[in-house]
Every structure is written in structure tokens, then in C-alpha cells.
Amino acid sequence: MEFNIAFIGFGVVGQGLAEILLEQEQELKEKYDFSFKVVAISDAVKGSWYRRSGLDLKKLLELVEKQGDLKGFADGIEGWDSIKTIKETNANLILELAWTDLKTGEPAITHVKTALENKKHVVMTNKGPIALAVRELLDLAKKNGVEMRYEGTVLSGTPALNLGLYNLAGSGITQAKGIVNGTTNYILTEMEKGLSYEDALKQAQELGYAEADPTADVEGYDALGKIVILANTVMGANLSKDEPPCEGITNITAEDIAKAKEEGFRWKLIAGAELKEDGSVEAYVRPEKIPLDHPLANIMGPTNALTYTTKYVDEVTIVGPGAGKLPTGFAVLTDMLDINRIVKE
């Protein structure tokens, strides 16, 4: 079908997606019957443009890459804020890619609700709305007859979430367990090579894997948000974001790592969710010693991986990037193509 797309937020992910869309437009139409116009881009800082018959995406991308904002584009209506863009443009697919406060999930939750109430499909990559309000939002989507997707919230474009939600539907998933934070996995990998924790962290910061304040990564909170999303959406749990026990990697020493390896194990920061016999789901984030012959033990550097334990297909593991401009941009595309597959005009 034909989608009129509005970007809410035009940062790294939005620009990554724009790059892919410009390169793949023809193939997406021919191979997947996916046609689109980008009718609006609304970014609180970079500026906003709306043109009913479609914006010149190439020009806008060049502009933001050159000058850091969208000023002076001058081919459409300028200055509509996110809510007006969601409500009043002719977009039928809203991409929620704006900056979000992780504690409140705002303004993303309001953006998504507004879009769904106005019967527009939504794709997002922000963890906030899903970690905090996924049930409510899915109900709202259903009530309004539209689709909502969020593959990019876990392992970016590596389709770990949709694997559990769709491909492994009916397989009897009893456990999801994996390496869902690339920063800490990079640090552990470098420590095994001989670096101290402090030096490995510094290197991760220099490479852009870790933030200046690395707390969310190294204390496990980022991984926790992701496993809560997996538990709640794939395994039917109803966990709040702060409920499960969470331990990061700050207590692991170079000696721990060397000793484990001698014994045939490797320390990994594992996020897990397990279905209990009473039907409840328990989630956790903690360092675990993984046997070297398990697929998760050999995931090195910033790579991510997730293993589903199922009743009918044993263990299925997916390995791939967990972050990045193009991988996260692609996460949005895979969700859009899935909506395109299942929604008939």
C-alpha cells in the first residue's frame, strides 16, 4: 500500500532511515509493494516542514547533514509542532523518533497516543513508551484499528523482538536470555584482552559505545529496560521497569574473567526472563558465567545476541548489532514493511 510518513524527530535514527529509504525506494516498491511519501518532518530543535504531496527527502537530509538543522528548506509549510503534525497532516504512518525522557517516557507516550487516537499507524524505536505503557498503547492501537511496532527498542535492527513475537509465535517460549547491551559486552571483551575496567570503559567512551555518564550501561539499567520489554511483549508478563533485580558489571575484575576462562566459562552481562511453573515471569540482569560452547559465550565486542528457549524448537539464538545509525534506521523499515504486509487498504 501507499504510506504517507511523518518523522517525529530527525536525529541519528531518523537520518539513518532517510538514507536507507532514499537508496531503496525503487526496490521497496518493486519487491515489497511498499510505496511511500515523506509528508512531514517535525523536530523540536532542527525545525519542521510539511508538504501534503511529499517533501524532498534528499534535500532535507543534505541540509541537516550540512548545517545541523532544516532551516531555509522553503518547500512546504514550516513550523508545525509534533502534535499538530501528528493530528493535522495527511500522514497515515507516524515514526516516533524524538528525544525521550526515560523516566516518564515523554513526550513519546503522548506522541504515540495522539497518533493511535487519530487512527495512524506508529513505528517507534524509543524504549520509554514500551517499557512504561505497552499494554495501554497496544489496546489503543487495537481499538483504533491501526498497527504499532517497536522492533528497534531491543537489539536495534537485529530482529530479536519480531522473532519472538511472530516467527516463534506458538513455539512455547519458556525463556529469553541474552546479551542486550553492547557497551558492557565491549568492556568485558577488552578486559579479557588485558585492559583494566577503567581503561576498557575509557576506550568504549572514545569509540562512542559508552556515554560520558556510563551508569545506565554499566549498572545494567539499559539491559533491564530491554528485558522488561521482551518479558512483557513476547512472554505476556506485566513487569514494571524497576521491579526485577539488576546487577551490572562494575564488580567484575580482570581476575574473575581470567579464572572463568580457565574453567571453560566466560563472564557475560545477561538479561533474562523465565516463565515459572505458576505462569508468572521472572526477569533479571546480572553477570553470568556462560559455558564456552554456548552461542552466547562467543558473542564478542559490541555485538548483541538473544536466545529463546522454546518447547518445540529447543533453543533459537539470534546474533547481530545492538545499536548504530543504519541498524536502528533499518529497525523502523522492517516494522514498516511488516505493517505493509498485514494491512490491506
Next chain:
Amino acid sequence: MEFNIAFIGFGVVGQGLAEILLEQEQELKEKYDFSFKVVAISDAVKGSWYRRSGLDLKKLLELVEKQGDLKGFADGIEGWDSIKTIKETNANLILELAWTDLKTGEPAITHVKTALENKKHVVMTNKGPIALAVRELLDLAKKNGVEMRYEGTVLSGTPALNLGLYNLAGSGITQAKGIVNGTTNYILTEMEKGLSYEDALKQAQELGYAEADPTADVEGYDALGKIVILANTVMGANLSKDEPPCEGITNITAEDIAKAKEEGFRWKLIAGAELKEDGSVEAYVRPEKIPLDHPLANIMGPTNALTYTTKYVDEVTIVGPGAGKLPTGFAVLTDMLDINRIVKE
């Protein structure tokens, strides 16, 4: 939606699927809005039954497990052959799970064609029809407005094929490369532990991983059939089954394996397909020395794995079982659920 299902063939895969369906019926309805009746089972050896309002699947499964056939069931019409069952029952979804001649693809190709021409959806796990006639069959499905799925032809229920076809659609796949034959991977794993090729093969035969005549596995032909399916369906190639170069594992010695490991590599039987700059696709099966830090190097025993190299999400690898009663039965279920998602009544 509601499916009326006909099983064409009721061997190991059909029985595995029946077991899953009986266990999951309630959940499939509640979670995925997937309702079904098994209206017909037609097996050339075990017998055939048709009942318009639905057969007692539990009773039929017990019967075949107890006595090896469906004789004496006596609750429906007995004896319709596969073609009559496909054409004249009220089934709207045909499961092609019969024995098939790998050289001709028959009778599976005829079964699938007949089903599609009669506007019935098809799910199959036999490689034959896909390796030999996938284009023609997909065109026929499209022309008749029905769906055809075949996840089980590659890596059984590990969703390697649908990952490439759907989840990684638009990712710019340039290469598919993996361990797609569990028997040879089991043999190589045991040889690394110290067994000779002959002893490892014998052990694989005793465990049921290898056939009495192991040629198709150890010479690479089974892997070749699978990579041709991947190349033709995921990467848009048009290769014939006998075209690509194919080398098995019979020339690998215990010394080769030990030497590679010292150098930081592991021998694996790799099936690969690569997109060339001129747009053509080259496929091959051959032993390759894989660096120990690559996900494929650490796939041991009968486990299978496939790595897609893409333009936008780098490398995405999926690991899981490549055979088995329940994993292959589940492959049929995952395809049925996908049809259920995209087909609206």
C-alpha cells in the same frame, strides 16, 4: 481466521505438528486468533480419512502411534487419495508433508500445484518442490490469490528462511552463509574430540542423525539443496539444483582439524550464496576454515546456523535445530500463523 486443514502425508513431521496443534489449540486461538479444524488426513501408506466438520485428531494420532496406520478409525469417509483430498474436501489449507522423490520433486510438486490451482493455501516442508520449481509455484499462488510457505525446507523450524524473506526484507542482503546440515557438523565436532571420520559417522548413524547411505549429507548435496533455496527465494537468484560447486567433508582429516584449531580456526561445512557486483548470485558448498571468534565457528554438534550479511544491519546470525520431529512440525505452524496474520477473510 478459521482454517480447514488437510494433511497430505502423516509421517514424522505430520505427527509432530499434530502433537503441537493438540497441545496449543486454545492458546493459538486466544493469542493469535488462529482457529482450525483438521478435516482430512491422506497418507498413501497409512490410510486416509475425511470429515467435513473435522476429524478427531487426538484419536488419529493415538492410532498411528499405536498401530502405525489409521485403519479402523471409522469416523468419516475413508480412502480418498491425495489429489481427491486436495481437490474435493472443504480444506482451505493444504499441508504437503508426503514422501517425495528428491530428483523429480514428485508427487509433492503435483500436490502443491493442484492445491494452488484450487485456490487453497499451501505449507510444505519438502525441499523438492522449492528447489526445483519455486518460481513457477509462487507465480501460481499469486495468480490464484493464495499463500504458499516453506520455512521447514531450511533449518526446520529455526526461522532462517522467513528471517531472510520477511524480517530482513529491505536490509540489502549481499550474502547468506551457514551450517545447514547437522549430520556433517556433528561428525566434524566428534572428530575434533578425537574420533576418526569413520567412527564419527558410525556414531551419527547410531544416533539417527545420518542415514544408512550418508552420501547426501557427507558429500554436501543436502546442504546444496538448501543454499539453492535460500539463493533463489531470499536473494532473487535463479540457480538450478546441480549448478553450484559442491564439496563435502570426506576429505577432511583429524589432522586438518587439529591444525586449524591451533591456528585459531575451525573447519565447517559451509553453504554460501553471494551477490556479485553484476547482480548475479553465486552459491557453493565447501569446507571452510572459520575464525574461532565468528559465530559460525562455535556451532557444535547437530545444531545449524545461518549468517546473513546485509548492507544496513551488518551480519545477522540465527542459530537453532536443523531437524527433528517437533522442530519441523513447528515450521509448519509458524508458516500457518504467518498466513493467518496476512490473509484477511
